[in-house]
Amino acid sequence: MNLADMLSYADIVQLSRIASTYRCECNGHSKNELIQSILSTVNRRDVFETQIKSMQLEDLRFMNSLLFDLRDTFSLEELLARAEQSKFGAEEDKQEVPDTARISEPSQAKKSSKRTKTQKPAPPAESGPRATISRFKQYGWLFNGISGPNRYLFQVPHDLKRRFKEAMERKFVSQLTFVYDEPQAYRDEQQLLGEDVKELLTFIHHNEIQLTSDGAMYKRSVLQIMDRLAVKEQLPGKGEWRFGYGRRMKDYPNRMSLIYDYGYYNGWIAEGESELTLTPAGLERQASGAPEGTDKLYRFWLRLYKNAMPNLRSLVYWTDKLSEQWVTAESLKYALVPYIRPFYYDSSETLFEQRIVGMMLHLGLIRIGEHAQFGKVIRATPLGRAVVAGLNLEDEDAIVLD
Template sequence: MNLSDMLSYADIGQLSKIAGVYRCECNGNSKNELIQSILAQMSRHDVFEEQINGMKLEDLRFLNSLLFESRQSYSLEDLIARVQQSRFGEEQQAQEKAAEETVKKTRSKKKAVPPPAPPSPRDIIARFKHQGWLFNGYSGPGRYLFQVPNDLKTRFRETLKRRFADSLQYTDEPPVYRDEQGLLLDDIKTFLHYVYHYEVQLVSDGSMYKRFLQQLLDLMGVQEEPPAKGAWRFGYGRHFNQYPDRFSLLYDFCCSAKYVSESEGLLAVTEAGKERLLKSPTTSEHEQLYRYWLKIYKGPVANLLSLVHWVHSLSGEWVTVESVRRVLTPFVKTYYYDDPNAIFEARLLKMMTHLGLLRIGEHPLYGTVMRMTKAGGLLVEGAAQNLDQQRH
């Protein structure tokens, strides 16, 4: 539903609070006047952007977590969890600063005043309700669920895009760039062909013997080195600790698609895998691979979907990686030894390039630049649309 629909179902108490936030001048006892006044105020670009510009970073992160999903409703517990997940980085800095202030005041023999507690998740959710950005359902079990108006989601995305774009450095086309469209799908066939023709043995942990792995890596369209011994590798797939990033995704996808099976110390091609060997890559399989990547990477990178959409939205033309990094890394949470920059580079941009969604180039003046591929843009938008259709 859109904002006007949700306002019509809201009670006069919530309408009065929303009207107060936007300083509406109207008859507070008339629901119709309240709705019309709220719609008039919220439709103004200056008023809407003022609200966005006044938001703290953690509020922007919370809002961002709601903008690109196909789901329409959220439980209170889900929203509370999202608020809590949006608090990182600055919280630690605030605590350290508060500790320093306490030490200073203790040394000066003055009574230390504890810093004010941050607003609770429920307070933030209530504030979003008062701003007319979150609404309860109006009947049945839906009364206990929250929704964001669809038209507001669009306005939020457009407003944030303009804000982000103001900080970006766009360029002309670089003389040299990488474009891996189709290579990963071709390498699936190469992988299956190798496994079909050779007896690939597995060690006790389920991984291939190193000689088989090295032979396969040499056959791939994009060259990778096996992971360094002792390097930390976990969280990004079942075999991520044993294989390099791109090959790990390829291998895990083939297992998930049941193209190969691991049994009795051997890796073998299944009947489904044999059928795949006889076929050419399809757009459908490309979308399945993209969605599989989202599925396994969204554990360590909770807001991966929104990051992909922002890269898509901001990289319609050649743009410097550094300027996009500055805009998006504040929304990226550290995952163990992966800091936001590492996640942005290795887990997002590099994997999007391997998936054929993104081109990466070197510009003589601006350094590393990137641009979404046309097929990548269609895939990101199409996958979202297909997910919407499956849910309804």
């Protein structure tokens, strides 16, 4: 439902709170006047933009997480968990006091000096996840369900979702540095990952591959496979911290581990006690000789990396949307890193550079170039624009490979 529909179902108490938040001047006893006044105020672009600019970073993160969830309703527990997850880097999240608040400080101080000693100071403003949800309800951005079991579920108006996306895009664009000429060189890996799925299966089919006691291939086999793949990678360093991005991330390079885990997840690869082989389904898949589709690999990647980055889908959307033309990697990182929660020893910057941009390059979703003046630049590929825009994923569970 859109905002107008949800307002019509809201009770007069909630409407009065929303109208008070937007300082609407109307008859507070008339539900119709409250609705019309709220709609006319919220639909003004200057009012909406002001609200966005005044939001704290943790609130923007919270809203961003709701924009890319295809479900229409959320339980209170889900919203509380999301609001809690939106709090990280607390010291960096603190914003300066708006100018309007600074102007009012002297008069407020003057008033407070006239208070008698018997007066108690005002209680501190409510904070925490529940306060976040309360604020969003007062802004008319979250509504309780209408009746029945849905009474305890919350919804975001569909038209406000669209306007939030547009407002956040304008906010991000204002932080970016675009490049209007072609870089001197760029990497483009469109379709290569799908071809290498076929190459891995073919190598396993034609070779006897011995496994270590924990089920990993020996270094010699890994090097032989990488010689056949279109993109060369370095082996993981000894003692390097690697987990959270797939079953074999600890054993193989990033791109190769994604290919291997993809084959294992689809039931094409069998890890015996001492040897790696193809299953009957794997033999059938290998015999077909066709490369794997980018959309299937993309879907798998989103679900596999969802454990470490629950909001990966939104980050991919923004990376794709903001790189319709060449944009500097540094400015894109500056805009999106505040929305990336660190994962153990992986900083937000590492997640952006290696887990998002690096893997989007391998998937063929973006190009990465080197510009003589601006350094590293990024641009979405035609294939990437089609895959990201055309994929209509349900809210699938993250993949955990044992």
